[in-house]
Amino acid sequence: MKRHLLALAFAVPGLAAHAAPAPEQKMDTALLQRTDLAYRFSELKLDSADGQRHYQLWIARPNHPAPAAGYPVVWMLDGNAAIGALDETLLADLDNGKAPLLVAVGYQTPLRIERVGRTLDYTPPRPGLTEQKDPLTGDPSGGADAFLDLMRERMLPAVSARAPIDRSQQTLWGHSYGGLLTLHALLSRPWQFNVYAPASPSLWWGDGAILKERDGFAQRLGEHSAQLLLMRGGEEPFKPREAITPSAPRAARQLVEELGKVPGMQAQFHAFDGMSHGQTLTASLRYLLQKRFVE
8 A cells, every 4th residue: 555655655646855846737637537446436515605706516425335423534625636646556546545535626727736816815814914925925814714614604604505424523734835724723723623624834924824823832731632743854954945955844743743732633744755845745645545444
């Protein structure tokens, strides 16, 4: 299994070491055209509360019958890219395992990554700033809470109308800015999901704004319990366009160690040796699915 995972991660088109995918790279839709898989795909479209962003969800339901409590569900951010990380073998393994419902939360675009929309949706607001702008691109930012509300209030009911869901078994996965959102969800509302799986989260964003959200986390968690699986490539810099240094993973490891000491929390760090930032998208999603639902 692990051998297949590594081979597929390195085979992703356009992901040479340390290189980001081209901005205009198209989404890989080959899997969605198949009718002979262990999962059946359906689509769901909806808009943001302000009508400015247009989402497309791909719901992958296993052929395996739903458990009495409903399917465990994995919410996959950057859904257009996440679909390309799946394949026939992985879906068959999942259907023979715990068979989760997979929900790829993407955008209505043919592109693999919708950069402007995700910049707003996946970044937390920074207190004290009158204008919320992304420090890397200058695009509007700070819409994470509105997006998480949309997931809870509209996406969850719409998906559960299509397939029975076990709401006590919900996993949130995201990569890069999606990993930032996943950490923000854990630290600000640890009850919305029960497993949080950020991959290569942008800890540098906003001068480490996400790290400040640790304050008061134990109180917010309260009597709830949650699991954290933080993943990172061994060959990626701490900040974009920065040289790679051996100490780069330190902040991620320290965060996992600190959160793991909070009562009710289980926290784990996993490194993908030799992998760049881009390569960890596919590798982390496949690792999460295999580890949680197959092994």
